[in-house]
Amino acid sequence: MVLADDQEAIVDALTRLLAEQPDIEVLGAGRNAEEALKLCIEHEPDVAVLDVRMPQGGGPVAAMEIRSRGLRTRVVALSAFDDNATRDHMMASGAVSYVLKDRPVSELLEAIRQAAGSSQGESVAS
Amino acid sequence: MQNIAEVEAPEEGMRSVTEILLDDVEYVNAGPEREIIDFVDPAGEASSQRVAGERIRVGIVDDHAMVAEGLGVLLREQRDLEIVGIAATVAEAIELVERRHPHVLLLDYRLPDGDGATAATEILRRWPSTKVVMLSAAGGDELLARSIEAGCSGFLPKDRSGREVVSAVRAAYRGESLIPTSVLVGLLDRLRRAPQGKAGDLTQREFEVLRLLAKGMSTEGISSLLFLSEHTVRNHVRNILAKLGAHSKLEAVAVAARDGIISLEDRT
Structure with missing residues (x-):
């Protein structure tokens, strides 16, 4: 998977936390939509965890680009905003799930594993 | 003591990720059966004095559990730091300081029941030897000014790296004020432009x-x-x-x- 959030301390922290999981490999981390997209093109990860609000368009822009380029990467949105407008925008842009930052890390891990399952399942089927 | 927050009960027989990652951390909202009575000094003065060679006791306050857990993991990797508690609200932050006497409190500015500056003012009034480092997602001058006014030792926008968070904790413990140069330049600029008194x-x-x-x-x-x-x-x-x-x-x-x-x- 890859990860993108404009708050560097959070990227550092989540990268370490995710890297401790035996079934998760963090291939790279970015600070904005453009970096996130570059990482996805380069690694074509199963999952990209994207902060909804980042410079250069944030999660929605990166998610739309990932979809329009036909990458198999599934997007898990990470958000500090618990409102329907933000959630709907992110889901409409192609995210498969929307995880709030005020939830425990276990929810993020679960969302990543689910997304990875669907990503791999689909690529086998196609 | 008022019961400030319900701890999400993990499923039977399962340990939450939080517990696994931060298993030596006592949560301030862990409930009465896990009452924490490390220190008896009510004012907290004696217990928050520095002792040479001891680990720096750090408290984390952030309503985003994911961020708090992440910061906990990051800080725990440092041998000289010890995470003594995690809180998610102003009320819990005050309780954390009262019960666990951290040397340094990492405080998120935006909390559900108030702002970090108000929390810092109250904490520093009651436990003046605590060092408070403010973390803020938005690095606005106004927040910085309010944090300094409240007596915070440091101010860090969240776009800083984990390494800078660690440095800020150590600097605060040593009694230094750590404000990133970029933030300071903005503040000085603002002060220069502001009307000079009334x-x-x-x-x-x-x-x-x-x-x-x-x-x-x-x-x-x-x-x-x-x-x-x-x-x-x-x-x-x-x-x-x-x-x-x-x-x-x-x-x-x-x-x-x-x-x-x-x-x-x-x-x-």
Whole structure:
């Protein structure tokens, strides 16, 4: 998977936390939509965890680009905003799930594993 | 003690990720069966004194559990740091400091039941030896100014790296104030642009001199009327200009009239 959030301390922290999981490999981390997209093109990860609000368009822009380029990467949105407008925008842009930052890390891990399952399942089927 | 927050009960027989990652951390909201009574010193003074060679006790306050857990993992990797508690609200933060006496508290500015500056003010009033490092997602000047006013030792925008968070904790523990240069430059800029004080800053004598200036009196006239040397009057005028942020006597009078420091009737 890859990860993108404009708050560097959070990227550092989540990268370490995710890297401790035996079934998760963090291939790279970015600070904005453009970096996130570059990482996805380069690694074509199963999952990209994207902060909804980042410079250069944030999660929605990166998610739309990932979809329009036909990458198999599934997007898990990470958000500090618990409102329907933000959630709907992110889901409409192609995210498969929307995880709030005020939830425990276990929810993020679960969302990543689910997304990875669907990503791999689909690529086998196609 | 009021029960401030329900801990999400993990499923039977399952340990939550939080517990696994931070298994030596006692949560302040862990409930009465996990009452934490490490210290008996009610004021917290003795227990938060530094002892050479001891680990730095760190408390984390962030309502985003994911961020708090992440910061916990990051800080725990440092041998000289020990995470003593994690809280998600202002009320929990106060309880955390009361019960766990951290040397350094990492405090998120935006919390569900108040802001970080208010929390810091209260915490530092009750436990003045605690060092508070403010973390903020938005690095606004206003937040920085309020944090400094509240007595925080450091201020870090969240776009800083984990390494900088660790440095900030250590600097705060050593009694240093850590504010990133970029943030400081913004603050100085703001202070330079801000009006330099108000009527309340004028001394009684400066106020008298200002009123006489408004009447169109010269330095010489004022000095003879007030029995002061011209040099002293010029000093008063300089101070008035600085305090009102004016560049000339005329501007000082205009500013003073506009702000209601003097009334136009003073001229008659």
